[in-house]
Amino acid sequence: MLNIYEQVDRNKKRSFLIMAVFVVFITLVAYVLGRASGYSSSWIAIGLIFSGTMSFASYYWSDKIILGISGAKEANKKEYFNFYTVTENLCLATGLPMPKLYVIDDTAPNAFATGRDPQHAVVCTTTGLLEKLNRTELEGVIGHELSHVKNFDTRLMSVVSILVGMVALLGDWFLRSTRWGVRGRPARFALRSMAGGNRERDEGNLGAIMFVLAIVMALLAPIIAQLIQLAISRRREFLADALSSMITKYPEGLISALRKISADIEPLEAANRATAHLYIVNPLKGDEFKGKIAGLFNTHPPVEERIAALSGLK
């Protein structure tokens, strides 16, 4: 078992590793595409600039990007008294600086934390969570999120969200745009140009690139899923649960909260494949299509196991 300092160190190293792997990977893809189209050096430059910018953005602005795609708005003390004061109190207990607080207007109860370090941390919950949990349960959940902040899990998980998750989302998008196409044309052009058709060559090339990208992405999707799992490791959820109970000294609060959250079958609209692993409980449940992918992207240990582990702490 790692102690908290080793855990922090490891999370920092892994965040950096993922950014490095991302730059190398995208540049490599660019190189392959460049070789295929005959302009290899400019493709590499584009790949480097793109992946470099993305890595930079994923480090410095991951919190803003994630809050943006989740449609979260800032929470004030007056309107969300319990959320605000509970966070304040747990920060008092842990010695962490007060994070920024956000809420997502959704009745499905869930919560996540993001931000590159404790000084730039963000804790975000849904309005459903604040309505359905009492103060003690909320303490358990916020304690869990603050533990992620303290461990630097938030840095790693946010970087993974932006870099690895975005590749997965882009894959989805490419696949959709070639299969059905916004105009329904790229796929046909792709096939024709691959078959050696010379007419409308430029457009055909674009289609072909899209098509190849889509296939590459489709093949990559399971690997990416595996990557997220590897990077995130479900153990950190257990660790955050345990640390939460250490802060609140009341595991029952978190147990009851986990029960309530997992019993709620409503899927969270704001969550997607890139951000699902951030949440305290998998938000993609219920929805059949999303649910299937969630099985592939199983970044959360079963709630029953977490409850059993927490019960052992009593």
Add this chain to the structure above:
Amino acid sequence: MILIPIILVVIGLYIWSLYNKLVTTKTRIKASIQEIGNQLKRQAEMIPNLIDSVKGYMKHEKDIFKGLTDARKAILEATKANDPQMMVDASEKMQKHFGQFMALVESTPQIRAVEAVTKLMDELRDTADKAMYSRRVLIDLSADYNIMIVTFPAKLVAQLLGFKEEKGLVMPEEGEFREVSEEERKTPKVKLE
């Protein structure tokens, strides 16, 4: 012979970092005592408001009001004395009376409907939580600190620089077992002084 200055530098660095650590912990201990005091003061300020806003609904509950007022006085005295043990005892007293009061409010729907009352109750609960967490921080920090200054080799440095043991807190709700051991731990110290 080059080893000697290196060893001296290492020892110097060790003392330096240990001194900083001890001073930081002491400051944090002071800050948590301060925080407990602040929260209790806030609590004491809110109690009269709360009593005023519910008086009309529960005229015959004089005992509870008297209990709250007494507890409030104890808190004000304790914060004036700035003694953490007194503060904790006073807040324990307050929690007891406040618990009775809460139960009464919960069972009286007319009072629960008054927004000012629920707001005050929320605030009071929050101050109580804050005082509790600061108290825990105080306990944990003084325990860490006390262990630090009695274990070798930090003990030597602590003695050299004159760091003394911090008084912990006796927590009434943690049962007699803890209290007794706390007393036992204190007895030899009394003899020394």
